[in-house]
Amino acid sequence: MKNRLRVLRAEREWSQADLAERLEVSRQSVNAIETGKYDPSLPLAFKLARVFETTIEAIFSDEK
Amino acid sequence: MGCKTNNPAVWRFTRRFIVLSLLYAVFSVLSTYGLLRWHSTGIVIWLLAVLPAIPIAMAVLLTGRYMREEKDDFQSAVLVQSLLGGIGATLVVTTVWGFLENYAHFRRLDILMLWPLYLVFVGISYGIVKARYR
Amino acid sequence: MECTTKDSADRRYSYRVLVAMTLYLVFLVPDVWIFRHYHPAAGLTWLLAILPALPIIGVLAATGLYLAEVKDEFRRAIMVQSMLWSIGATLAVTTVWGFLESFAQVRHIEWIWVFPVFCFFVPISSALVRWKYR
Numbered sequence: 001m002k003n004r005l006r007v008l009r010a011e012r013e014w015s016q017a018d019l020a021e022r023l024e025v026s027r028q029s030v031n032a033i034e035t036g037k038y039d040p041s042l043p044l045a046f047k048l049a050r051v052f053e054t055t056i057e058a059i060f061s062d063e064k
Numbered sequence: 065m066g067c068k069t070n071n072p073a074v075w076r077f078t079r080r081f082i083v084l085s086l087l088y089a090v091f092s093v094l095s096t097y098g099l100l101r102w103h104s105t106g107i108v109i110w111l112l113a114v115l116p117a118i119p120i121a122m123a124v125l126l127t128g129r130y131m132r133e134e135k136d137d138f139q140s141a142v143l144v145q146s147l148l149g150g151i152g153a154t155l156v157v158t159t160v161w162g163f164l165e166n167y168a169h170f171r172r173l174d175i176l177m178l179w180p181l182y183l184v185f186v187g188i189s190y191g192i193v194k195a196r197y198r
Numbered sequence: 199m200e201c202t203t204k205d206s207a208d209r210r211y212s213y214r215v216l217v218a219m220t221l222y223l224v225f226l227v228p229d230v231w232i233f234r235h236y237h238p239a240a241g242l243t244w245l246l247a248i249l250p251a252l253p254i255i256g257v258l259a260a261t262g263l264y265l266a267e268v269k270d271e272f273r274r275a276i277m278v279q280s281m282l283w284s285i286g287a288t289l290a291v292t293t294v295w296g297f298l299e300s301f302a303q304v305r306h307i308e309w310i311w312v313f314p315v316f317c318f319f320v321p322i323s324s325a326l327v328r329w330k331y332r
Contacts, residue, residue, distance in 0.1 A: 026205075029272035032331045041271050099301040113297035117290045124286030144278060148265075151285045152258050155313050160251045162310030167233055167247035175307050176296035179289050 002061045005034040008052045022051050074139065077130040081123060088119040088179070120179060142193050149189025154182045207267040214260035222253035254313055276331070280324035287319040288312065 009019055016034070020027045023044070032038035033048075040048065049056045095112040102108075127147070134140045158178065164170040229246050232238060238246060261281075268274050292312065298304045 025270045026273060028328070028331070029270055032272055037331050038272055038275070044271060095297055096300075099297070109298070109302045113294050113302065116297065117293040120293055121286070121290050124283070124290070127282070127286075144282075147282055147285075148278065151281060151316075152262065154285070155258055155316060156251075156255050158309045158312040159254045160248060162308055162312070163247045163251045164244070165309055167229070168243040173309065174296060175292050175299065175309070175312075178292050178296075178312060182285070182289060 001036055001039050002063065003034065003036065003059055004061075005030070005048075005059065008054075008059065009034075012052075019051070023047055071134075071136060071139065073130060073133045073135070077126065080126055084119040084123045084126065085183075088116055088123075091116040091119060092176070142190070142197070145193045146186050146190040149192065150182055150186030153185040153189065154178070157181070157185075205268060205270060205273070207264055207269065210267070211260055211264040214263070215257055218253040218256035218260060221256070222250055225250040225253065272331075276324060276327050279327045280320055283323035283327070284316050284319035287323065288316045291315060 005019075009016070014022075016030045017027045020030045023030070025044070029038070033040050045056045045060065048059055052059060095115050098112050099109065127143075131140055131143065134143075158181070161170065161173065165172060229250055232246060261277075265274055265277060268277075292307065292315065295304065295307050299306055
């Protein structure tokens, strides 16, 4: 799924590892989500939204 | 999967899976016949032995494809849990049976029974998973 | 799995599998020795035969617990997918072998080998799945 993870990370100067630590997941997970190869579960999506202090819709887009 | 389902992915998968299972049975019979009657040698034996494994390999790929296509997360989850339950049960049963076969002189079973055995256990797991979500 | 892992589920899994495998050897070696040198009574045969199968069941239980405990859902997905591909490969390989057994005089594959064959394929499929998600 398309997402703005990379942009949001860059705004805060977080590496994938930094984000992974905040989310309590592995760096590979963050990479897989960021590259759109893996869609996070609802709980993880909410965690992402909280970490970036925004909404899920602001991060992810399900448009083709 | 109830009898009534408006999910095309499930129908496609079920249909194709049944076809592949039938192909497996047909190829098994063909290979056995061929190997027995034709007194094949060398490479032909290997080809005939591989033939029944082809529908199995295709069934595996088909399952992978279905899981990618299935939009209903819940249906996916049910299938995955059924398959994992099938795997666990199969590995436990075959290991225990294997040891009993070797050391307690239990009757020998053909290794070809593994595929049908796995399907049976997946079916049982499916029933359990569905019951849990009723 | 990354070498630096903070997830306690990984560590617990490794520990449990290590214990199980040790128990397996502890049970298996005397077992084989006893069967080679003595003729145990019928009831005892059963018990001795099943004993080494128990740690194997332990490994499966440890895997199940890992899937339930691991917090990183992506890691869980990788483990699940690699197990599914592994059982597929195991089924295909044992089927081919089953036919070759009857007609090409290859060594009889005993049922206890199903689990090791499965374990053989897990790291391979795991690497392939992770590579797909790179």
